[in-house]
Amino acid sequence: xxxxxxxxxxxxxxxxxxxxxxxxxxxRLLDTLRGQLGLTGTKEGCGEGECGSxxxxxxxxxxxxxxxxxxxxxxxxxxxxEGLAAGERLNDLQEAFLQHGGAQCGICTPGMILAAAQxxxxxxxxxxxxxxxxxxxxxxxxxxxxxxFAAVVETARRRGAxxx
Amino acid sequence: xxxxxxxxxxVAPGTLQAVVSLLAAEPGAWLPIAGGTDVMVQYAAGKLxxxxxxxxxxxxxxxxxxxxxxxxxxxxxxxxxxxxDHETVRREFPLLASAASWTGGxxxxxxxxxxxxxxxxxxxxxSLPALLAYDAELIVASVRGERRLRYGDFHTSYKKxxxxxxxxxxxxxxxxxxxxxxxxxRKVGARNAQAISKVCMAxxxxxxxxxxxxxxxxxxxxAPVPLRLxxxxxxxxxKLLEPSLLALAxxxxxxxxxxxxxxxxxxxxxxxxxxNLVEEFLLKLGASERGA
Numbered sequence: 001x002x003x004x005x006x007x008x009x010x011x012x013x014x015x016x017x018x019x020x021x022x023x024x025x026x027x028r029l030l031d032t033l034r035g036q037l038g039l040t041g042t043k044e045g046c047g048e049g050e051c052g053s054x055x056x057x058x059x060x061x062x063x064x065x066x067x068x069x070x071x072x073x074x075x076x077x078x079x080x081x082e083g084l085a086a087g088e089r090l091n092d093l094q095e096a097f098l099q100h101g102g103a104q105c106g107i108c109t110p111g112m113i114l115a116a117a118q119x120x121x122x123x124x125x126x127x128x129x130x131x132x133x134x135x136x137x138x139x140x141x142x143x144x145x146x147x148x149f150a151a152v153v154e155t156a157r158r159r160g161a162x163x164x
Numbered sequence: 165x166x167x168x169x170x171x172x173x174x175v176a177p178g179t180l181q182a183v184v185s186l187l188a189a190e191p192g193a194w195l196p197i198a199g200g201t202d203v204m205v206q207y208a209a210g211k212l213x214x215x216x217x218x219x220x221x222x223x224x225x226x227x228x229x230x231x232x233x234x235x236x237x238x239x240x241x242x243x244x245x246x247x248x249d250h251e252t253v254r255r256e257f258p259l260l261a262s263a264a265s266w267t268g269g270x271x272x273x274x275x276x277x278x279x280x281x282x283x284x285x286x287x288x289x290x291s292l293p294a295l296l297a298y299d300a301e302l303i304v305a306s307v308r309g310e311r312r313l314r315y316g317d318f319h320t321s322y323k324k325x326x327x328x329x330x331x332x333x334x335x336x337x338x339x340x341x342x343x344x345x346x347x348x349x350r351k352v353g354a355r356n357a358q359a360i361s362k363v364c365m366a367x368x369x370x371x372x373x374x375x376x377x378x379x380x381x382x383x384x385x386x387a388p389v390p391l392r393l394x395x396x397x398x399x400x401x402x403k404l405l406e407p408s409l410l411a412l413a414x415x416x417x418x419x420x421x422x423x424x425x426x427x428x429x430x431x432x433x434x435x436x437x438x439x440n441l442v443e444e445f446l447l448k449l450g451a452s453e454r455g456a
Binding site: 005023024026027028045047048052056062064065067068069071072073079115118119138139 | 207219227
């Protein structure tokens with residue numbers, strides 16, 4: 001290499017907390033989250049944007065963190081699976097995944113839940129077709145998906161009932 | 165083998181002007197990266213030749229949609245989600261909105277950009293046949309100024325384009341003249357999300373009194389570049405849309421395409437599917453007038 005690349009400091013907000021990291025700009029956000037920030041809830045599956053295991057929310061949008069160079073997350077607001085629960089208390093969507101058996105080996109689960117979270121925020125009353133589409137970038141090899149869809153349907157229904 | 169981030173320089177100058185200045189300072193040295201849905205995949209596989217990257221993600225100049233009286237200018241940095249969610253795009257350019265909805269899954273739609281899809285220049289890209297059908301033009305920017313070129317001429321051969329080393333696509337221009345056309349698009353793939361097409365097609369047409377007045381047919385994954393079927397269009401334009409025309413159109417389409425065998429499909433399957441899509445479109449086109 002002609003030029004040597006230095007680590008540099010950059011700041012971002014992760015689960016509501018301002019964090020500063022020292023990183024190579026092309027480091028994958030996935031590695032920064034799991035390594036320096038110790039947030040191992042975000043999983044690596046395929047590492048090429050096909051499976052959705054590393055999904056997180058960046059400025060409110062679901063993204064695959066394996067495809068985000070950390071420099072592009074500078075000053076961004078990131079939500080990982082650790083940011084959904086309030087301390088030890090799971091949120092309603094996480095509870096619904098548990099109740100319906102929507103999680104087995106757990107590799108896809110954090111990404112799946114964040115994909116479902118973004119779907120419900122954009123579309124609080126999704127049809128089954130919309131749920132399938134909203135989660136279509138997140139692959140699960142355990143559950144067969146039906147329990148996952150049931151958890152999302154249940155959460156939408158409960159939130160709807162709470163609104164009225 | 166996985167790449168080492170210590171081997172890669174990356175900068176994010178934050179404005180279009182600064183980006184094109186950098187491209188001009190060392191032509192060919194800096195690779196623009198938007199949402200990374202192609203570049204980061206190459207990087208993960210250790211196959212990214214560029215060692216200097218310039219981020220164009222979220223540049224405000226590239227993320228705008230301008231609705232003008234005669235055309236719509238889509239910023240090259242608009243994501244598939246931006247396109248799917250834009251009311252004018254959905255209403256007037258349904259071929260593009262549909263293609264955006266079946267490109268990758270939601271996470272990739274939130275990051276992948278239309279400009280990125282164009283410069284990545286895959287013949288299998290889902291959104292590119294729509295741009296051919298709509299007669300898109302590109303505005304490309306450099307320190308030398310801007311120029312405008314027909315998208316139909318942009319891809320010169322497999323993965324080769326008319327973009328100069330110091331240029332960046334700023335916007336994609338779509339003329340607002342196809343609102344009344346019958347539109348047809350279909351992707352043939354292993355599944356809708358996350359699967360690259362075996363064949364995909366985007367087409368527009370207008371019929372009056374059973375006669376095809378105007379027609380535009382574009383296909384992906386059947387040639388080294390996204391392909392407009394100019395000869396097939398010539399064969400059917402001005403003709404009465406009757407059953408014998410379907411066979412003629414299919415024959416012309418098969419003569420124009422040059423599909424290959426690869427991991428996703430075979431040349432034979434692609435040819436068969438492409439012919440069937442042309443036929444299905446013409447049937448829909450015929451029905452569109454009867455239904456009106």
